[in-house]
Amino acid sequence: MPMLLCGFYQTNLDAILKQLEIKFLIVTGSTTSVCVESTVRDAMFRDYSCVLLTDCMGEPIGYGLPRSNHEASLLVIQTLFGWVSESEEFIKSLQVRPIATARDQR
Numbered sequence: 001m002p003m004l005l006c007g008f009y010q011t012n013l014d015a016i017l018k019q020l021e022i023k024f025l026i027v028t029g030s031t032t033s034v035c036v037e038s039t040v041r042d043a044m045f046r047d048y049s050c051v052l053l054t055d056c057m058g059e060p061i062g063y064g065l066p067r068s069n070h071e072a073s074l075l076v077i078q079t080l081f082g083w084v085s086e087s088e089e090f091i092k093s094l095q096v097r098p099i100a101t102a103r104d105q106r
Contacts, residue, residue, distance in 0.1 A: 006038040014046055024049045026090070027082075028056035033069035040081050050082035053090055 007013050017025075025048050029036045036057055040050045052074065059070030078084040085093075 005035055006042050007035075008039065008042040008046065017048070022048070024051070026050075027052045030058050031061070032057050032059040033061060033073040037073045037077060040077050044081045050077075051090065052077055052082060052084050053087045054084055055086050055088075 025043055027036060027040055027043075027050050029039070036052065040052065043050050054074060057070075059068055059073070062068045062070075074084050
Protein backbone atom coordinates (compact mmCIF):
# COMPACT_ATOMS: atom_id res chain seq x y z
CA MET A 1 0.00 0.00 0.00
CA PRO A 2 1.55 3.35 -1.04
CA MET A 3 2.03 5.99 1.63
CA LEU A 4 -0.20 9.05 1.22
CA LEU A 5 2.10 12.06 0.83
CA CYS A 6 -0.47 14.51 -0.51
CA GLY A 7 -4.12 15.08 0.28
CA PHE A 8 -4.99 15.15 -3.43
CA TYR A 9 -3.01 12.13 -4.71
CA GLN A 10 -5.35 9.27 -5.64
CA THR A 11 -8.23 10.72 -3.59
CA ASN A 12 -11.49 12.41 -4.50
CA LEU A 13 -10.64 15.49 -2.40
CA ASP A 14 -10.45 17.81 -5.43
CA ALA A 15 -13.84 16.64 -6.75
CA ILE A 16 -15.47 17.14 -3.34
CA LEU A 17 -13.99 20.62 -2.88
CA LYS A 18 -15.01 21.66 -6.41
CA GLN A 19 -18.55 20.34 -5.86
CA LEU A 20 -18.78 22.42 -2.67
CA GLU A 21 -17.28 25.43 -4.50
CA ILE A 22 -14.47 25.70 -1.96
CA LYS A 23 -11.72 28.16 -2.91
CA PHE A 24 -9.76 28.56 0.33
CA LEU A 25 -8.11 25.82 2.38
CA ILE A 26 -6.89 25.99 5.96
CA VAL A 27 -4.01 23.53 6.21
CA THR A 28 -2.68 21.68 9.25
CA GLY A 29 -0.87 18.38 9.49
CA SER A 30 2.28 16.50 10.21
CA THR A 31 5.59 16.44 8.40
CA THR A 32 5.52 19.99 7.10
CA SER A 33 8.30 19.43 4.56
CA VAL A 34 6.64 16.42 2.94
CA CYS A 35 2.89 15.88 3.32
CA VAL A 36 1.86 19.45 4.10
CA GLU A 37 4.08 21.06 1.47
CA SER A 38 3.03 18.51 -1.18
CA THR A 39 -0.65 19.11 -0.45
CA VAL A 40 -0.22 22.90 -0.61
CA ARG A 41 1.68 22.68 -3.91
CA ASP A 42 -1.02 20.48 -5.42
CA ALA A 43 -3.73 22.78 -4.07
CA MET A 44 -2.07 25.79 -5.68
CA PHE A 45 -1.86 23.95 -9.03
CA ARG A 46 -5.61 23.31 -8.71
CA ASP A 47 -6.34 27.03 -8.04
CA TYR A 48 -7.00 26.83 -4.29
CA SER A 49 -5.67 29.48 -1.92
CA CYS A 50 -4.10 28.03 1.24
CA VAL A 51 -3.45 29.33 4.73
CA LEU A 52 -1.09 27.23 6.85
CA LEU A 53 -1.43 27.34 10.62
CA THR A 54 2.16 27.03 11.78
CA ASP A 55 1.40 25.92 15.32
CA CYS A 56 -0.97 23.20 14.06
CA MET A 57 1.65 21.21 12.17
CA GLY A 58 4.92 19.52 12.95
CA GLU A 59 8.14 18.25 11.46
CA PRO A 60 10.00 15.20 12.79
CA ILE A 61 12.79 15.52 10.19
CA GLY A 62 15.62 17.60 11.65
CA TYR A 63 13.80 18.21 14.94
CA GLY A 64 16.12 19.89 17.40
CA LEU A 65 18.55 21.22 14.81
CA PRO A 66 19.26 24.98 14.69
CA ARG A 67 17.41 25.26 11.35
CA SER A 68 14.58 22.92 10.53
CA ASN A 69 12.85 21.61 7.44
CA HIS A 70 9.65 22.99 9.01
CA GLU A 71 10.97 26.55 8.83
CA ALA A 72 12.33 26.05 5.30
CA SER A 73 8.99 24.71 4.05
CA LEU A 74 7.08 27.57 5.66
CA LEU A 75 9.39 30.06 3.94
CA VAL A 76 8.88 28.43 0.53
CA ILE A 77 5.12 28.22 1.00
CA GLN A 78 4.80 31.81 2.23
CA THR A 79 6.96 33.07 -0.63
CA LEU A 80 5.39 31.08 -3.46
CA PHE A 81 2.26 29.12 -2.61
CA GLY A 82 0.08 30.61 0.13
CA TRP A 83 -0.14 32.36 3.47
CA VAL A 84 1.27 31.41 6.86
CA SER A 85 -0.25 32.31 10.22
CA GLU A 86 -0.42 31.13 13.80
CA SER A 87 -3.81 29.73 14.78
CA GLU A 88 -4.59 32.41 17.36
CA GLU A 89 -4.04 35.23 14.86
CA PHE A 90 -6.07 33.40 12.24
CA ILE A 91 -8.99 32.90 14.64
CA LYS A 92 -8.87 36.59 15.61
CA SER A 93 -9.09 37.54 11.93
CA LEU A 94 -12.30 35.53 11.60
CA GLN A 95 -14.13 37.38 14.35
CA VAL A 96 -17.06 39.27 12.87
CA ARG A 97 -17.29 42.92 13.76
CA PRO A 98 -20.75 44.50 13.74
CA ILE A 99 -21.45 46.86 10.86
CA ALA A 100 -22.75 50.24 11.88
CA THR A 101 -26.13 51.07 10.38
CA ALA A 102 -27.71 54.48 9.87
CA ARG A 103 -30.00 53.80 12.82
CA ASP A 104 -26.98 53.12 15.07
CA GLN A 105 -25.52 56.51 14.18
CA ARG A 106 -28.52 58.56 15.40
